[in-house]
Amino acid sequence: MSKPVYLDYNATTPVAAEVLEAMLPYLTQHFGNPSSSHPYGGTAAEAVHKARESVARLLGAAADEIVFTGSATEANNLALLGVARALAGAKRHLVVSAVEHPAVLEPALHLQSEGWALSVIPVDAYARIDPAEVAAALRPDTALVSIMHANNEVGTIQPVAEIAAITKARGILLHTDAAQSAGKIPLNVDALGVDLLTLAGHKFYAPKGVGALYVRRGTALRPILFGAGQERGLRPGTENVPQVVGLGAAARLARERLPAATEKLRALRDALHERLAAAVPGLLLNGHPSARLPNTLHVSFPGIAGRELLSRVAGQVAASLGSACHSDADAVSGVLAAMGCNAGRALGAVRLSVGWMTTPEEIDAAAAALSEM
Numbered sequence: 001m002s003k004p005v006y007l008d009y010n011a012t013t014p015v016a017a018e019v020l021e022a023m024l025p026y027l028t029q030h031f032g033n034p035s036s037s038h039p040y041g042g043t044a045a046e047a048v049h050k051a052r053e054s055v056a057r058l059l060g061a062a063a064d065e066i067v068f069t070g071s072a073t074e075a076n077n078l079a080l081l082g083v084a085r086a087l088a089g090a091k092r093h094l095v096v097s098a099v100e101h102p103a104v105l106e107p108a109l110h111l112q113s114e115g116w117a118l119s120v121i122p123v124d125a126y127a128r129i130d131p132a133e134v135a136a137a138l139r140p141d142t143a144l145v146s147i148m149h150a151n152n153e154v155g156t157i158q159p160v161a162e163i164a165a166i167t168k169a170r171g172i173l174l175h176t177d178a179a180q181s182a183g184k185i186p187l188n189v190d191a192l193g194v195d196l197l198t199l200a201g202h203k204f205y206a207p208k209g210v211g212a213l214y215v216r217r218g219t220a221l222r223p224i225l226f227g228a229g230q231e232r233g234l235r236p237g238t239e240n241v242p243q244v245v246g247l248g249a250a251a252r253l254a255r256e257r258l259p260a261a262t263e264k265l266r267a268l269r270d271a272l273h274e275r276l277a278a279a280v281p282g283l284l285l286n287g288h289p290s291a292r293l294p295n296t297l298h299v300s301f302p303g304i305a306g307r308e309l310l311s312r313v314a315g316q317v318a319a320s321l322g323s324a325c326h327s328d329a330d331a332v333s334g335v336l337a338a339m340g341c342n343a344g345r346a347l348g349a350v351r352l353s354v355g356w357m358t359t360p361e362e363i364d365a366a367a368a369a370l371s372e373m
């Protein structure tokens with residue numbers, strides 16, 4: 001029996017063959033601890049250094065601005081809690097958007113429970129933030145604004161550069177969670193104007209369990225873990241060399257493939273949308289029509305719950321309702337609720353996300369299966 005077509009690349013991606021190949025020697029012969037002063041350590045340290053340079057190049061950053069972490073969740077926690085710890089003497093206010101991933105919302109709520117003030121910026125019907133709303137929320141004691149680059153559920157891309165112009169003028173730090181952007185659209189920290197940026201390996205063909213935080217030179221940041229001082233003391237613990245090498249290889253692949261990959265993803269995604277729109281009267285697109293990740297198609301089917309639809313096509317299509325992390329809950333997605341989506345539309349929503357490995361034949365097969373329901 002053939003496997004269902006995988007249309008859940010926003011949940012996770014397979015490890016690219018080139019990434020696996022780059023990693024394998026660091027699971028076998030090059031097993032040294034990068035902190036060791038003998039050649040085994042030197043080989044590992046050199047590999048971590050090269051991976052750092054590669055990730056930095058993907059972002060237009062310098063190597064010493066990259067901190068490797070165990071996940072995007074950890075990178076987001078380090079950004080929010082680390083800035084809060086560094087600036088707590090003078091500042092006491094944070095700003096996030098209503099459509100952030102729990103890996104940003106939860107540390108923000110944690111800080112709120114510790115006495116920080118928290119402003120949550122609403123979004124419009126397309127899940128877009130109005131930079132003027134961010135400007136209006138800023139206070140003299142605002143330490144950090146954290147606004148995601150692209151939304152994991154509906155794919156809407158936020159006007160991060162416009163927000164950066166506002167925060168910079170006020171001397172306020174800006175973090176963006178770009179876990180969903182890498183490998184899909186070009187990323188540049190100077191064009192975005194951010195001070196901190198989060199990456200997740202497994203969203204762009206590296207393995208799960210590795211991420212990175214870009215930290216602009218001079219940014220006030222304290223560690224949230226304490227130990228032997230690796231990663232300039234910001235993320236102590238023996239480096240996960242194979243995973244870090246994998247992240248570096250994935251960053252190199254993304255650099256080689258973008259921007260052409262963006263157009264390939266967009267063509268596949270749009271073909272799927274056209275097929276579904278023609279076959280399903282009343283199908284509604286969620287998220288911004290143009291300012292949206294090129295691989296993400298979040299649509300509401302009329303008259304059927306997304307959960308029911310996906311269970312009926314489970315043999316042919318593997319997709320999710322929204323965020324993979326909370327797809328067990330029957331509650332309306334927080335993102336759709338923030339967009340003001342009505343209950344029927346939210347219930348019928350399905351997220352279809354294509355990736356580098358998706359083929360036109362898979363799009364045909366998935367469109368046929370979903371159209372029959």
Ligand SMILES: Cc1ncc(COP(=O)(O)O)c(C=O)c1O
Nearest residue numbers: 071072073101103152179180200
């Ligand atoms: C926007 C965004 N941020 C953070 C994360 C968390 O990534 P991880 O679970 O790998 O830490 C995800 C994963 O879905 C995401 O989509």
